[in-house]
Amino acid sequence: MNKAELMAAVTAALDGDWDASHKIAQNYSNNTANWLHAVLHKIEGDEWNSKYWYARTIGRTYEDFTDAMQELLAIRDSLK
Numbered sequence: 001m002n003k004a005e006l007m008a009a010v011t012a013a014l015d016g017d018w019d020a021s022h023k024i025a026q027n028y029s030n031n032t033a034n035w036l037h038a039v040l041h042k043i044e045g046d047e048w049n050s051k052y053w054y055a056r057t058i059g060r061t062y063e064d065f066t067d068a069m070q071e072l073l074a075i076r077d078s079l080k
Helices: 003-014 018-025 031-044 047-055 068-079
Strands: none
Touching: 003 018, 003 031, 003 068, 018 031, 031 047, 031 068
16 A cells, blocks of 8 residues: 555545546555545445445445545544
8 A cells, every 4th residue: 555645645535636536546455545435436426336435445334424524534544
């Protein structure tokens, strides 16, 4: 896992640049990248695809967070 790149992806998502964040997230297949990928699709409104990516994480579900921005902050904290 490249923490610096995933941190950049989270920062991009927090700044509203879904496309840049998505391009980074899809380059990785670890738990954190899959979680980020899931949240990005949640933000996009693609529930089915989001749940697919949550299923590829360890212990995360679509329902864990109701606020996607708070979830992005949780991902950022997990990368520190």
